[in-house]
Amino acid sequence: MQDHKKITRALLSVTDKEGLEPLAAALARHGAELVSTGGTAAKLREWGHDVKDVSELTGFPEMMDGRVKTLHPKVHGGILGVRNNADHMAAMDEHGIGPIDMVVVNLYAFEKTVMSGADRDTIIENIDIGGPSMVRSAAKNHEDVAIVTDPLDYDAVIGELDAHGGLTQEFRSILAAKAFALTAAYDAAISSWFAFGDQGQAYPDRRALAMHKADELRYGENPHQKAALYIPQAVAPGIAAARQVQGKALSYNNLNDADAAFDLASEFRGGDPAIVIVKHANPCGVAQASSLRQAWQDALECDSVSAFGGIVAMNRTLDGETAEAIAEIFTEVVIAPDADEAAMAALSKKKNLRLLLTGDLPDPARPGQTMKPIAGGILIQDRDNGKVVRDDLKVVTKRAPSEQELADCLFAWTVAKHVKSNAIVYAKDGMTAGIGAGQMNRRDSARIAAIKAGEAAEKYGWDQPKTVGSAVASDAFFPFADGLLSAAEAGATAVIQPGGSIRDDEVIAAADDAGLAMVFTGMRHFRH
Numbered sequence: 001m002q003d004h005k006k007i008t009r010a011l012l013s014v015t016d017k018e019g020l021e022p023l024a025a026a027l028a029r030h031g032a033e034l035v036s037t038g039g040t041a042a043k044l045r046e047w048g049h050d051v052k053d054v055s056e057l058t059g060f061p062e063m064m065d066g067r068v069k070t071l072h073p074k075v076h077g078g079i080l081g082v083r084n085n086a087d088h089m090a091a092m093d094e095h096g097i098g099p100i101d102m103v104v105v106n107l108y109a110f111e112k113t114v115m116s117g118a119d120r121d122t123i124i125e126n127i128d129i130g131g132p133s134m135v136r137s138a139a140k141n142h143e144d145v146a147i148v149t150d151p152l153d154y155d156a157v158i159g160e161l162d163a164h165g166g167l168t169q170e171f172r173s174i175l176a177a178k179a180f181a182l183t184a185a186y187d188a189a190i191s192s193w194f195a196f197g198d199q200g201q202a203y204p205d206r207r208a209l210a211m212h213k214a215d216e217l218r219y220g221e222n223p224h225q226k227a228a229l230y231i232p233q234a235v236a237p238g239i240a241a242a243r244q245v246q247g248k249a250l251s252y253n254n255l256n257d258a259d260a261a262f263d264l265a266s267e268f269r270g271g272d273p274a275i276v277i278v279k280h281a282n283p284c285g286v287a288q289a290s291s292l293r294q295a296w297q298d299a300l301e302c303d304s305v306s307a308f309g310g311i312v313a314m315n316r317t318l319d320g321e322t323a324e325a326i327a328e329i330f331t332e333v334v335i336a337p338d339a340d341e342a343a344m345a346a347l348s349k350k351k352n353l354r355l356l357l358t359g360d361l362p363d364p365a366r367p368g369q370t371m372k373p374i375a376g377g378i379l380i381q382d383r384d385n386g387k388v389v390r391d392d393l394k395v396v397t398k399r400a401p402s403e404q405e406l407a408d409c410l411f412a413w414t415v416a417k418h419v420k421s422n423a424i425v426y427a428k429d430g431m432t433a434g435i436g437a438g439q440m441n442r443r444d445s446a447r448i449a450a451i452k453a454g455e456a457a458e459k460y461g462w463d464q465p466k467t468v469g470s471a472v473a474s475d476a477f478f479p480f481a482d483g484l485l486s487a488a489e490a491g492a493t494a495v496i497q498p499g500g501s502i503r504d505d506e507v508i509a510a511a512d513d514a515g516l517a518m519v520f521t522g523m524r525h526f527r528h
Contacts, residue, residue, distance in 0.1 A: 004166035006030070007146065009078070010102035011054070012044065013037040013070065013131065015109055019151045021047050023104065026158040030165055032102070037069050038062065057098075070130040079103060079137040083144045102146040102167075103138040107131045107182070111189050114197065127190055132183045139183075142176035143169065149179045185210035202369075203380070214240060220252045227252040237360040238262065242335065245344060247354030250333070254311070257281055258333045258356065261313035264418040265335070268315040269361040272430070275299040275322075279310040282438065286415045287431035292322040298431040300329075301460060303452050311335070315361060318343040327353070337361055386523050388413060393519040396499065396508050401471075401517035404429075405494035408471035409519060413496050416473040417525040423475035424449050424483070426467045426492060433466035434490070442474060442483035450490035467491045475525040477501040481510035488514040498524045 010032045014020060017040065024034060024044055035052045036044055044051045054069055055061045062069035070076075078100035081088045092099070108128035118126075138147035146167050148157055153175065160167050188208035195204035211230040220227035231240045239259045244250070250258070261278035268274035268288060275295040277285040284306035287298035292314060300307055312326055313335040320342025326334060327346055333354045334347065347355050368383040390406060401409060412427035419425060420438035424445040427433060434453035436445030453465035468491030477500045478484045484495060484507055495511060499520030511518045 004160070004164035004168055005101065005144070005146075005172070006166040007032045007101045007161070009033045009035060009098060009100050010104060011035045011070075011075070011079075011100050011134070012104040013040050013054075013134070014104060014106045016106050016151060017043055019154045020044075020104070023148075023154045023158060024049055026161050027102070030161050035100070065125075067129065070134055073097065075100070075134065076137050079134065079145055080141050081144075082141065100138075100145065102148065103134050104148045105131050105135050105138075106149055106151065107135075107186055110186065110193075114189075114193055120198065123193065128186070132186060135179045135183050139176040139179040142172045146172050147175050147179040149175075149182045153178070184208070185212070202382070207380075215250075217252050217255075218249055225252075229255060237358050237362050239335070239356065239358070242356040242358045245339070245355040245357060246348060246351075247333075248352050250354055253280075254333050254354065257311045258313070258335055260418065261311045261333075262335050262358065262361075263364075264415070265313040265315050266361045267364045267414050267418075269364065271315065274315045276313045277302075277307045277310050278313070279306045282420055282435070283415055283418055283432070284310065284435060285432055288411070289430060292316065292319060293325060295431075296322050296325050301456055302432045302435065302466075303456065304329075304459065305455070320346055323347050384417065384525060384527070386417075386525070388521045388523055392521060392523075393496070394499070394522070395517070396504075396520050397511050397516060397518040399512075399515065399517045401494045401519060405471050405517055406519075409473065409494055409496035412471050412473035413521065413525075416475045417527070419475065419527065421475055421526045421528060423473075423525070423527070424487070425473045426450070426453060426470040426487070426490065427473070428466050428470040431466070433470045442476075442478060443480075443486050446472070446483050446486035446490065450486070453490065465491065469493055471496060473497070475527070477504070477524075478507045479503060481507050484510055484516070485514065488516060493517065495519070496521060498522060500524075 007027060010027050012034060013036060028049055034044060034049055035054060035057055037054045041051045041053055058072040058074045060072060074097050077092060077097040081092045081099060108126045110126050113123055113126040135147055135149060138145045160171060188210035191208055195201045211232050213228050214231045215229040217227040217229060219225055239255055239262055257278050260281040261276045264276045264283055265274060272288045273292040273295045274288045276283055277299050285299035285302035287295045289295040289298055309330050309332055311333045312331055318336040318339040320340060323343035323346035327350050331353055335356045337358055337360055339357060347353055365385050365387060369380050370383050372379045408427045411430055412425045415432055416423045416425040419435060422439050422442045422445045424436040425432060426449055434449035436449035439445040450467055453467040457465040470492050471494040472487040472492040474497040477498050479501050480503060493516060495516055495518040
């Protein structure tokens with residue numbers, strides 16, 4: 001059975017005083033002397049506790065606007081002294097240093113200060129020095145000292161004190177691990193602000209990440225892999241911060257696919273109602289229409305086979321009629337900024353379907369970076385927030401596209417940005433007509449997209465596939481004319497692509513011979 005080390009003296013210095021009073025009461029009840037600083041000491045006295053000021057312990061007043069108060073040997077010596085080390089104990093006796101058995105600290109709200117838009121001087125003043133120093137000292141000496149940094153642990157500490165009169169070595173080790181993670185995350189936030197916010201360095205020489213675990217997932221991409229969701233302190237609209245209204249727990253793949261769907265849906269922020277259907281991180285149907293219900297039908301018709309078991313995202317509040325239509329097929333996750341009562345009632349009949357409400361859509365042009373692990377390192381790049389508008393397009397063929405063809409080109413281009421390379425997207429009248437994703441050559445992507453369009457025409461009894469008279473987008477240039485000619489065979493009449501191939505002249509000539517209109521964007525959208 002483990003020893004439960006008694007707490008004879010506890011130092012409490014917290015910014016967030018929520019839940020502190022019951023902990024202080026438990027410490028006092030078990031005979032611990034309470035030592036504190038400034039506002040925390042005043043609050044403890046207000047609650048009726050006897051408190052010794054740190055200045056009384058050290059013999060020095062708090063000074064320099066509170067910058068110096070706990071940075072003293074009588075504080076750190078009391079924390080760091082190893083109790084079973086005779087030399088340490090002799091030094092403590094010689095210099096009148098009493099042991100401190102517990103430190104309860106939470107740090108200045110640095111990130112909250114930054115997010116509030118505070119000026120530089122205020123941000124600097126909210127870099128905690130004394131707090132992290134005590135946290136690290138106590139965590140290092142956790143054999144003898146308990147370090148409590150998370151208010152969520154107060155109840156567990158109280159429970160241990162009331163049940164056993166002290167804390168075990170195992171419990172102190174757990175608290176120490178959390179403490180070191182806290183100071184690491186705190187320093188990461190500070191270093192990130194200095195690099196990005198203060199110095200404007202997008203890629204500093206050293207980089208630290210500060211995140212906390214939001215959820216432990218059922219498994220990773222496959223059942224034999226473990227996984228968890230981590231999020232930064234500054235939460236932005238998105239899947240990680242969404243409110244799950246119903247359904248079973250989200251898996252790694254659910255979250256990954258939901259993010260892909262939501263990211264594409266955000267491209268239509270502020271536009272006509274839009275629906276995105278994603279399967280295995282690739283869109284299999286996207287549409288904009290006068291109503292969300294019509295957009296759903298148009299998106300579904302692009303590839304109803306792949307839509308089975310897919311993820312559905314939209315750019316506006318989900319209504320009951322659209323929710324009922326979505327519920328007619330097996331759907332894993334539905335994501336929307338919001339949902340009305342009728343929609344939630346319709347989806348509630350599907351107990352396993354997850355409904356995520358995000359509250360807003362992020363700006364697709366927002367800055368940011370993406371990360372991808374590779375063996376021995378991490379690739380970091382600017383997120384692909386590039387956008388092409390009509391004025392950016394260069395007509396390179398004899399025939400210029402019509403207004404409708406231009407609109408279809410830009411819609412197809414927006415979708416192609418979110419399709420795994422090599423990507424080919426046919427679009428017509430604000431909806432995808434066929435999507436070819438992730439092939440090793442562009443010609444095969446064009447053919448696969450056309451095959452899917454043909455299957456849809458057969459299923460729904462159309463006279464011809466929707467690729468006939470469509471615009472086709474290629475996420476990168478056509479290196480040869482064969483991919484473009486495959487698109488022409490599928491019925492495409494207009495093409496949008498980056499250009500830039502050494503065979504551009506050959507491809508342009510092939511487009512002219514086929515009577516196609518083609519525009520170059522000058523921008524590529526590879527997605528691997």
